Amino acid sequence: MPARPDRTLRDKVVVIGGASRNLGGLLAREIAPDGAKVVVHYNSDSSRDKAEQTADDVRKAGGEAVTHQGDLTRVAEVEKLFDAAVREFGKVDCVVNTAGMVIKKPMTETTEEEFDKMFAVNTKAAYFMMREAAKRVEDGGKIITIVTSLLAAYTGLYSVYAGSKAPVEHFTRALSKELFGRNVSVNNIAPGPMDTGFFYPAETDDSIAYHKSSAMNGDLTKIEDIVPYVRFLLTDGWWLNGQTLFVNGGYTTR
Structure with missing residues (x-):
């Protein structure tokens, strides 16, 4: 039998959008x-210290890290994020966008x-992060994007x-198909309401x-509940493609 492909994160360059805190951090x-090389993206000066702490934690745990500030609603800033990853580590292997x-x-x-602000952050930024990835x-x-379990809910307010997250599902299906032949998987994870400052x-x-x-x-979804699924998609879950995984303890199903 042929040797099993290497599905580890050792020496893989992982760009994480919104990595200063919460799920991304x-x-x-x-x-x-695992030996990953992490590009810790953060949006504003107010997140700089937390981003630097995340990067320090990565280094102490055996990985490599660099921080990069950028407003992902501006396409030029998205491009600069990837430029920084290539400049620092020579390549990009994985992209996880947690910003929202x-x-x-x-x-x-x-x-x-x-x-306009919601669609800039949740739709436009997601689209151009995927495009550049x-x-x-x-x-x-x-390529992984964090969306929301409300995509499967019948609710107001x-x-x-949810409307600005919904297009990401089609972006994901389209891009995953366009990348056939390169063995690149493109998926979403849709957590339930998460126990973070983002929610309350x-x-x-x-x-x-x-x-x-x-x-x-x-209870609410914990960020610790979501990370194993992201790790799975980055490694042994490579055969999943074009999908949205509702990881939410049954909060919504589809």
Whole structure:
């Protein structure tokens, strides 16, 4: 039988969008002992210290890391992120985009400015991260975007949030097909409401209790619940392609 392909992260260059904290930060730290080379992206000066701490943690755990600041809603900044990865490590093997923004309010109260900002972060940035990843990743690479389990929900109040995440599913299907022949997989992970600072500002005590009650253990999704699935897609899960995985304890199904 032929030798089993190497599906490890050793010496793989992994660009993580939004890696200063929460899911992106934990993923960076978790893949460090595998010998990954991590590009820790962060958006603004307020995240710089946390991004540098993430990079330090990666190095202490056995990986390599570099930080890079950029506004992913600007295409030139997306290109610069990948330029930095290639300049520092010589290549890009994997891209994981965890960056996103949430808003919860009735459609009748949503402003044009809020609409434009949400689609810039959740749709435009995701699209051009995927576009640039497709240009830069090595054959056999992996491209993963974090979306939301609300894509499978019948609910109000999240129209512009879930609506701005929904196009990413089609982006993923289209790009995965376009990259046939290069052995590059393109997938999404759709977590349930996650127990992070990203979640709570948009919610009330009652809605938090409702979200918790909708999962099998009566709790929110933890970032520690999601990282193993990202790692799987980056390694042994390479045969999954063009898919959205709803990792949410039964919060929604499809």
